[in-house]
Amino acid sequence: MAKYQTLLYYCYSPIENAEQFATEHLEFCKSLGLVGRIIVADEGLNGTVSGTPAACQTYMEAVHADKRFSKTDFKVDDVDEPSFIKMHCRYKSEIVHSGLRNPTVINPNKETGKHLEPKDFMEMKDREDVVILDVRSNYEHAVGRFKNAVTLDIENFREFPEKVKKLEQYKDKKILTYCTGGIKCEKASALLLKEGFKDVYQLHGGIIKYGKEVDGKDFDGQCYVFDNRVTVGVNKVNPTIVSTCRNCGKVTSKMINCANPECNEHFTQCDECGWEMDGCCSTACMEHPRKRPYDGTGYYVKVPQPVNEEKISKRKHKTFPPKETIDLLDHQQ
Template identity: 75%
Template sequence: MKYQTLLYYCYSHIADAEQFAADHLKFCKSLGLVGRIIVADEGLNGTVSGSQEACAAYMEAIHADERFAKTEFKIDNVEEPSFIKMHCRYKSEIVHSGLRDNSIINPNEKTGKHLEPVDFMKMKDDEDVVILDVRSNYEHNLGKFKNAITLDLENFRDFPEKINELAQYKDKKILTYCTGGIKCEKASALLLHHGFNDVYQLHGGIIKYGKEAGGKDFEGKCYVFDNRIAVDVNQVNPSVVSVCYNCGTTTPKMINCANPECNEHITQCDACGEELQGCCSVACTTNPRKRPYDGTGYYVKVPQPIGKVSLA
């Protein structure tokens, strides 16, 4: 049996979003899907995986709802489902912006100009263009566009406080990009709010760029938020740019530390993975809750003991 993994988002107001999340979880389970969906008043953000038939039924149901009729799905054919369980949770935002006042940006009202992948490819090397990666450190450390500017972001919610670092580029065309496009909707809107006048975003993100433009000049791999961890994007001039967190050798492999109380995202070569049992450090190998390392570096989250705060 062949499976598919669907990546999508949609900014569209959902009344009683908390109840919608509960009902939507039941619906996804009824189709036999697994994945992770965030529901907020502002819309949906999800990755789901299952049989081709289940995925087709899911897309049909989403498109049949007038609130989500324009949702675009990035579809990957996979050998096995990309998740273990099905989660659908209500949160305050579908991507956490870190803004106390979310009213200052609304992607449905004002956002960067959408560039289709082929247009992004044609425009990205122009002299008056700056390519801006709006993803977190562990993502762009694994792979990014050639000559892209990256910011020191532990999480996307750190982005607003980093905008001042970009002031020197206000007279340039800013081309933002992220994995699937959802972060750029808010990042580009925020740049416009702060006086950047010529702001664009890669429509559909890195994933769509790989499918429609061959991934040219995307260096390394693209981090994804499922058990594949990373996917190839560039079919034109691929390269490996990431290095092992422990020894510095070139490696395309990313893992989560086997110590669940650390769970750090790191790039790690196979040799160090075996030596450190999938941990980021010797100290983490001694944790009594260390998870068995199977070579993948992907783990189903383990519940924390009562009284401990989960970092997973």
């Protein structure tokens, strides 16, 4: 039996008093000894949590016991160690940041693409009248994607709406959308339908479920995940590596964050260049005075910074978060 498990899940279901729910849910997770990241919004839940099999089972049973979340589909991975350091449960405006906050515009509870189970997705994806659309960000599809998938040049899912016009040439095709766990496709497919695409589908449970149920056939490379594993393998049939080292061009699936916290860019880097560049993407970042020590993983635990009242005052006048405060929770699944 596995020592630990990691659960990936989401559920679009209205939550009253969502901020209070987030506070109470955090305490519940801590009481079970879970670690992870959960977003709570008025529209639902989005989370990845990790703990002992017993704790994970208790958590899943508790979520399913709540009528609002009874249909939540958990993707369960056995892991050697917890996939997070701490437990976070935060209230946000959306459970995946799309910039489409008005439920009268996009509401996955009312209209979204037709859900395809992995075996049906696998059977449809190679047809001539089908286009496979990856709705994830550049750093995600750079490390792994379906064969022949259409990818978009986006740094964050909130850029997806402005890219829809570039897909006009596919309006007479069946559009099969996919992402890591399914959550982005709920909104992406809903937006495509609103923009006049007639035949829109989504991979139910995303890449993770596809790997578990049909062994990941024809998914090239690794699947990016939002925990300290960074990437996981899903293809047991015809696996390949598609990503290359930023610095030397060598084929590698290893993805890290730049050791310079002011940069913090997500990029692929082989082990050799990792040690040579001290975990940095460039020589300029290697020389930065705040560069973090590199231990070969390229994964860094966020350390609280001293309060800077002057900086806080300046930020009150900004309409967007500074780069160092952007949370991966905004990109999850």
